Amino acid sequence: MIVKSEALTSRGRRTRAALVQAGREAFEERGYDAVRIDDVCARAGVSHGTFYTYFGSREDLFREVAGAVVGEMFAASVVGTGVPEDPYARIEAANLLYLRAWASNSRLVRMLEQAATTDEGFRELLLELREVFVRRGAEGLRRLQEQGLADPALDPRLTAVMLGGMVEHFAHVWLDLGEQADERTAVAMLTTLWARAIGLTPASIGRERS
Amino acid sequence: MIVKSEALTSRGRRTRAALVQAGREAFEERGYDAVRIDDVCARAGVSHGTFYTYFGSREDLFREVAGAVVGEMFAASVVGTGVPEDPYARIEAANLLYLRAWASNSRLVRMLEQAATTDEGFRELLLELREVFVRRGAEGLRRLQEQGLADPALDPRLTAVMLGGMVEHFAHVWLDLGEQADERTAVAMLTTLWARAIGLTPASIGRERS
Amino acid sequence: MIVKSEALTSRGRRTRAALVQAGREAFEERGYDAVRIDDVCARAGVSHGTFYTYFGSREDLFREVAGAVVGEMFAASVVGTGVPEDPYARIEAANLLYLRAWASNSRLVRMLEQAATTDEGFRELLLELREVFVRRGAEGLRRLQEQGLADPALDPRLTAVMLGGMVEHFAHVWLDLGEQADERTAVAMLTTLWARAIGLTPASIGRERS
Amino acid sequence: MIVKSEALTSRGRRTRAALVQAGREAFEERGYDAVRIDDVCARAGVSHGTFYTYFGSREDLFREVAGAVVGEMFAASVVGTGVPEDPYARIEAANLLYLRAWASNSRLVRMLEQAATTDEGFRELLLELREVFVRRGAEGLRRLQEQGLADPALDPRLTAVMLGGMVEHFAHVWLDLGEQADERTAVAMLTTLWARAIGLTPASIGRERS
DNA sequence: CATGAATGAGGATTCATTCAT
DNA sequence: AATGAATGAATCCTCATTCAT
Numbered sequence: 001m002i003v004k005s006e007a008l009t010s011r012g013r014r015t016r017a018a019l020v021q022a023g024r025e026a027f028e029e030r031g032y033d034a035v036r037i038d039d040v041c042a043r044a045g046v047s048h049g050t051f052y053t054y055f056g057s058r059e060d061l062f063r064e065v066a067g068a069v070v071g072e073m074f075a076a077s078v079v080g081t082g083v084p085e086d087p088y089a090r091i092e093a094a095n096l097l098y099l100r101a102w103a104s105n106s107r108l109v110r111m112l113e114q115a116a117t118t119d120e121g122f123r124e125l126l127l128e129l130r131e132v133f134v135r136r137g138a139e140g141l142r143r144l145q146e147q148g149l150a151d152p153a154l155d156p157r158l159t160a161v162m163l164g165g166m167v168e169h170f171a172h173v174w175l176d177l178g179e180q181a182d183e184r185t186a187v188a189m190l191t192t193l194w195a196r197a198i199g200l201t202p203a204s205i206g207r208e209r210s
Numbered sequence: 211m212i213v214k215s216e217a218l219t220s221r222g223r224r225t226r227a228a229l230v231q232a233g234r235e236a237f238e239e240r241g242y243d244a245v246r247i248d249d250v251c252a253r254a255g256v257s258h259g260t261f262y263t264y265f266g267s268r269e270d271l272f273r274e275v276a277g278a279v280v281g282e283m284f285a286a287s288v289v290g291t292g293v294p295e296d297p298y299a300r301i302e303a304a305n306l307l308y309l310r311a312w313a314s315n316s317r318l319v320r321m322l323e324q325a326a327t328t329d330e331g332f333r334e335l336l337l338e339l340r341e342v343f344v345r346r347g348a349e350g351l352r353r354l355q356e357q358g359l360a361d362p363a364l365d366p367r368l369t370a371v372m373l374g375g376m377v378e379h380f381a382h383v384w385l386d387l388g389e390q391a392d393e394r395t396a397v398a399m400l401t402t403l404w405a406r407a408i409g410l411t412p413a414s415i416g417r418e419r420s
Numbered sequence: 421m422i423v424k425s426e427a428l429t430s431r432g433r434r435t436r437a438a439l440v441q442a443g444r445e446a447f448e449e450r451g452y453d454a455v456r457i458d459d460v461c462a463r464a465g466v467s468h469g470t471f472y473t474y475f476g477s478r479e480d481l482f483r484e485v486a487g488a489v490v491g492e493m494f495a496a497s498v499v500g501t502g503v504p505e506d507p508y509a510r511i512e513a514a515n516l517l518y519l520r521a522w523a524s525n526s527r528l529v530r531m532l533e534q535a536a537t538t539d540e541g542f543r544e545l546l547l548e549l550r551e552v553f554v555r556r557g558a559e560g561l562r563r564l565q566e567q568g569l570a571d572p573a574l575d576p577r578l579t580a581v582m583l584g585g586m587v588e589h590f591a592h593v594w595l596d597l598g599e600q601a602d603e604r605t606a607v608a609m610l611t612t613l614w615a616r617a618i619g620l621t622p623a624s625i626g627r628e629r630s
Numbered sequence: 631m632i633v634k635s636e637a638l639t640s641r642g643r644r645t646r647a648a649l650v651q652a653g654r655e656a657f658e659e660r661g662y663d664a665v666r667i668d669d670v671c672a673r674a675g676v677s678h679g680t681f682y683t684y685f686g687s688r689e690d691l692f693r694e695v696a697g698a699v700v701g702e703m704f705a706a707s708v709v710g711t712g713v714p715e716d717p718y719a720r721i722e723a724a725n726l727l728y729l730r731a732w733a734s735n736s737r738l739v740r741m742l743e744q745a746a747t748t749d750e751g752f753r754e755l756l757l758e759l760r761e762v763f764v765r766r767g768a769e770g771l772r773r774l775q776e777q778g779l780a781d782p783a784l785d786p787r788l789t790a791v792m793l794g795g796m797v798e799h800f801a802h803v804w805l806d807l808g809e810q811a812d813e814r815t816a817v818a819m820l821t822t823l824w825a826r827a828i829g830l831t832p833a834s835i836g837r838e839r840s
Numbered sequence: 841c842a843t844g845a846a847t848g849a850g851g852a853t854t855c856a857t858t859c860a861t
Numbered sequence: 862a863a864t865g866a867a868t869g870a871a872t873c874c875t876c877a878t879t880c881a882t
Contacts, residue, residue, distance in 0.1 A: 011861090012866065031327060033243040036851065047868050052853070107327075114324065117241060117317075117386070127387065158399055161389055162380050169375030176327070177337065179371055189368055197403040222841070247877065257843045262878070432862070451747060453663040457856065467864045472857070527747075534744065537661060537737075537806070547807065578819055581809055582800050589795030596747070597757065599791055609788055617823040641882090642845065667873070677847050682874070 016054045018044040020068065023061045024108070032062060032111045062115065066122065069108045070129045076101040077133060087149055087200060092191040094140065095167060098133065099187060102171035110172070137164045141198055151199035163194050226264045228254040230278065233271045234318070242272065242321045272325065276332065279318045280339045286311040287343060297359055297410060302401040304350065305377060308343065309397060312381035320382070347374045351408055361409035373404050436474045438464040440488065443481045444528070452482065452531045482535065486542065489528045490549045496521040497553060507569055507620060512611040514560065515587060518553065519607060522591035530592070557584045561618055571619035583614050646684045648674040650698065653691045654738070662692060662741045692745065696752065699738045700759045706731040707763060717779055717830060722821040724770065725797060728763065729817060732801035740802070767794045771828055781829035793824050 008016065022043035026035045037058055041048045055061045077097055084090050102109065112129075115122035137160030144150035167190055173179040174186060181189075232254035236245045247268055251258045265271045287307055294300050312319065322339075325332035347370030354360035377400055383389040384396060391399075442464035446455045457478055461468045475481045497517055504510050522529065532549075535542035557580030564570035587610055593599040594606060601609075638646060652674035656665045667688055671678045685691045707727055714720050732739065742759075745752035767790030774780035797820055803809040804816060811819075 009861090009865075015866075031324070034328075037853090038851075046866095048852085049854085049868055049870095050866075052855095053866065057852085110323070113320070113386075114241065118244075123387075130383070130387070154402075155399070158391060158395075159403065161383060162376050162400060162403055165379030165383060166372050166376035169379040170372050173340070173371060173375060176323075177333075177340070181368060185368075189365070190372060192364075193369065193372055193407040196409060197407040199406060219841080225841080246875090258877090259843055259845095259880085260841080263841070267877080429862080435862080451744065454748075456854090468856090469859085469864050469866095470862075473862065477856080530743070533740070533806075534661070538664075550803070550807070574822075575819070578811060578815075579823065581803060582796050582820060582823055585799030585803060586792050586796035589799040590792050593760070593791060593795060596743075597760070601788060605788075609785070610792060612784075613789065613792055613827040616829060617827040619826060639844075639882090645845075666871090676845095678873090679847055679875085680845075682876095683845065687873090 012054075015044070015046060015050065019046070019051060019054055019061065020064050024065045024068070027062065027065060027111060028107050031107075032058075032114065059115075059119070062111070063121065066108065066112050066115070066125055069105050069112075070125060073101045073105060073109075073129060074132055076104075077136065087144055087147075088191070088195055091140070091194055091200075092187060094136075095190045095194065096183075096187045098164070098167045099171050099183070099190065102168050103175050106172055106175050110176075133164050133168075134160050136160075144198065144200065149201050154198060159198060163197060166190065166193065222263075225254075225256060225260065228256065229261065229264055229271065230274050234275045234278070237272065237275060237321060238317050241317075242324060269325075269329070272321070273331065276318065276322050276325070276335060279315050279322075280335060283311045283315060283319075283339060284342055286314075287346065297354055297357075298401065298405055301350070301404055301410075302397060304346075305400045305404065306393075306397050308374070308377045309381050309393070309400065312378050313385050316382055316385050320386075343374050343378075344370045346370075354408065354410065359411050364408060369408060373407060376400065376403070432473075435464075435466060435470065438466065439471060439474055439481065440484050444485045444488070447482065447485060447531060448527050451527075452534060479535075479539070482531070483541065486528065486532050486535070486545055489525050489532075490545060493521045493525060493529075493549065494552055496524075497556065507564055507567075508611070508615055511560070511614055511620075512607060514556070515610045515614065516603075516607045518584070518587045519591050519603070519610065522588050523595050526592055526595050530596075553584050553588075554580045556580075564618065564620065569621050574618060579618060583617060586610065586613070642684075645674070645676060645680060649676070649681060649684055649691065650694050654695045654698070657692065657695060657741060658737050661737075662688075662744065689745075689749070692741070693751065696738065696742050696745070696755055699735050699742075700755060703731045703735060703739075703759060704762055706734075707766065717774055717777075718821070718825055721770070721824055721830075722817060724766070725820045725824065726813075726817045728794070728797045729801050729813070729820065732798050733805050736802055736805050740806075763794050763798075764790050766790075774828065774830065779831050784828060789828060793827060796820065796823070 019040060022040045023035070026040050026043060030039075035058065037051055038048050040058075040061065041051050051061075055064070084093060109129075112122055112126050116126040117123075134157065138156040141150055141154065141156045141159055145152045145154070145156070170179075170186065170190060174181055229250060232250045233245070236250050236253060240249070245268065247261055248258050250271065251261050261271075265274070294303060319339075322332055322336050326336040327333075344367065348366040351360055351364065351366045351369055355362045355364070355366070380389075380396065380400060384391055439460060442460045443455070446460050446463060450459070455478065457471055458468050460478075460481065461471050471481075475484070504513060529549075532542060532546050536546040537543075554577065558576040561570055561574065561576045561579055565572045565574070565576070590599075590606065590610065594601055649670060652670045653665070656670050656673060660669075665688060667681055668678050670688075670691065671681050681691075685694070714723060739759075742752060742756050746756040747753075764787065768786040771780055771784065771786045771789055775782045775784070775786070800809075800816065800820060804811060
């Protein structure tokens with residue numbers, strides 16, 4: 001079902017936003033299947049009837065929440081101004097953003113993964129999300145290859161999938177499974193492994209620890 | 211309450227095994243929350259009353275299934291006889307086993323991850339599973355470092371977590387999300403990235419494509 | 421509580437009429453119990469809050485619609501000018517009007533019947549409706565009996581109830597249940613059966629097929 | 631959904647029958663739309679969960695009830711042994727059965743009519759029910775025509791539809807709408823009208839009041 | 841041991857109705 | 862007059878679990 005959102009008064013918009021926010025928190029805390037619609041309503045301070053004014057089902061709400069999360073991750077992944085010139089530093093900056101983006105939404109993304117196994121729409125959203133990060137990684141590598149700074153034999157996409165996966169997965173074991181590490185060390189390590197894996201040339205690597 | 215196999219007649223043992231098998235298939239196909247006890251019983255060809263002769267709840271059954279899966283993965287992760295001497299080939303062999311082990315149980319492991327967010331017992335099982343692979347990776351790296359074949363500055367455990375995560379995660383995107391790659395290429399790529407990341411010395415890398 | 425038209429502005433009268441019309445269509449199409457107040461409002465192009473400005477409930481609305489339908493049927497049942505002198509032709513003309521009147525409101529009349537099982541008010545309206553047709557039929561028969569053209573032994577009311585029922589019921593099976601017949605044939609047949617049943621004398625019947 | 635009825639134990643059969651009986655009474659008393667599943671369960675003395683062991687929905691239950699009613703009407707419509715030889719008496723006997731069959735199930739048949747407007751399955755059941763009575767009437771007429779006792783010009787089916795409708799409809803107004811008449815008078819009247827309408831020859835009619 | 845009938849807590853959903861704007 | 866957001870009573874339906882046979 002299509003999420004209802006057209007033509008709302010400001011009061012309506014507020015209520016709707018409260019439901020989305022409450023839903024997001026509930027999903028985070030309890031996981032998709034444990035969330036009861038009445039929980040969300042109680043959290044948002046509305047009656048359960050009101051829920052159905054804005055959403056047709058829990059899935060509808062999750063669609064909305066997932067969309068918002070993906071949007072935020074897109075926004076967060078954009079390397080802002082002041083990109084360093086040094087390739088190594090650039091990889092490091094990207095990894096920091098990458099790690100944070102996935103870490104701060106770890107639970108919801110995994111719920112999206114779960115939903116994707118059942119629902120085609122969620123699957124597409126998930127693939128779209130991954131694609132953004134994969135593409136960014138692949139393009140970064142291609143640029144380095146063109147500059148003669150990285151191994152030209154590597155397939156950019158597959159490399160990006162694998163190394164990106166390393167970052168994503170680390171975000172998960174780090175935050176969800178309690179693997180001990182401080183962020184600085186983690187990012188440094190991920191960057192070292194990434195840089196070496198793509199064969200970033202010694203000239204750059206030389207600056208690694210300076 | 212799980213009735214253990216030991217106390218059962220052979221008929222009982224057969225029924226129990228049928229339930230575990232049916233449960234495993236059902237979990238694989240539909241995901242934890244979507245599995246109804248009746249589904250499992252129908253698949254096993256027993257009445258739902260019988261289920262409670264052997265298991266106290268769906269969670270009990272899943273515990274059993276998860277235990278079996280983890281056991282299989284342990285077994286599968288053991289590099290058998292005829293380990294190559296060449297470090298690169300050894301990494302490659304390990305990666306192949308690693309990839310296959312995770313790929314063939316991807317769905318169930320992710321269910322275990324999900325269950326781990328709620329249930330302490332499952333969390334421990336999951337950590338135990340990961341630990342086996344992390345340890346194996348860390349020890350391999352430590353040996354290479356001792357032999358002077360890998361960068362001695364790398365923290366073995368963290369490196370193993372990250373590079374192991376790369377393999378695990380690739381298994382997931384490859385099989386569950388449809389990322390295109392054939393196994394041979396994937397393993398070669400994972401091995402290249404892994405070897406370079408740990409700074410496997412040129413001597414070995416030189417043999418990479420021979 | 422029904423707000424009557426008299427106290428309304430012209431805008432109000434228009435809105436009210438739109439609701440009645442929309443309700444009539446909705447009842448026709450979906451049946452009493454399946455009609456939601458929101459359906460009616462949507463069809464009338466007003467918000468559901470507005471409904472309660474004019475009607476207190478769905479039943480109120482149906483009361484209005486039923487009243488309008490009954491009124492139309494009364495009007496339609498009046499044999500207009502140019503009544504034929506020939507008794508047979510007169511019966512035929514009446515049957516045609518009768519058939520059309522019931523056929524064109526078949527669904528709503530049956531809803532009224534349904535409503536009548538529960539609600540005394542609807543029951544009275546229904547009885548009133550039937551009474552008009554029964555009386556007309558009974559009077560027609562009495563006149564023929566007085567003229568010596570019909571069997572004087574027949575009880576006029578009971579005869580009218582039964583033969584009128586034949587027409588009503590045929591209207592239903594013809595239009596609602598798909599019994600095949602063209603209007604001309606149906607009316608001819610109903611008239612033949614009616615005329616013979618009351619023993620319309622040969623003098624008249626002789627003209628039947630001329 | 632298909633009604634579940636296969637492979638029941640005797641206890642199950644008893645429970646199921648209790649639900650059907652309770653449903654029948656509830657439908658009779660309150661009408662389809664007013665029947666709550668819990669009402670039926672309370673009446674049958676079972677919990678509402680049990681209802682769903684045997685039926686998937688209220689509609690399913692009604693299907694069953696309607697089927698039973700139609701079956702009974704079929705059985706009741708069969709003119710038993712000792713059929714009179716006299717055509718008039720035969721029509722009278724048939725009308726008595728006809729009237730009783732429809733009168734005793736008037737409410738449920740009208741519910742079936744209502745259901746038929748929405749559901750194809752119910753429509754077919756209704757048409758089947760009508761067809762049995764229509765055919766019986768048409769065949770009776772055809773026999774009389776062959777024996778030269780009834781007007782050979784009448785279309786047997788259409789005549790049966792119309793005169794049968796007269797009986798059906800009278801059953802309704804008599805029992806549901808309170809039209810005053812005792813059964814004996816009603817049957818005599820229906821028979822007189824029916825016999826005359828088909829032009830039953832004076833020879834037979836002569837015996838009418840003997 | 842196995843069966844399957846019965847139970848009822850739990851949760852989803854609808855929709856008539858109210859009311860502040 | 863009209864709006865549409867909010868409400869919550871009323872129902873439906875599922876499914877884990879118990880228990881007599």
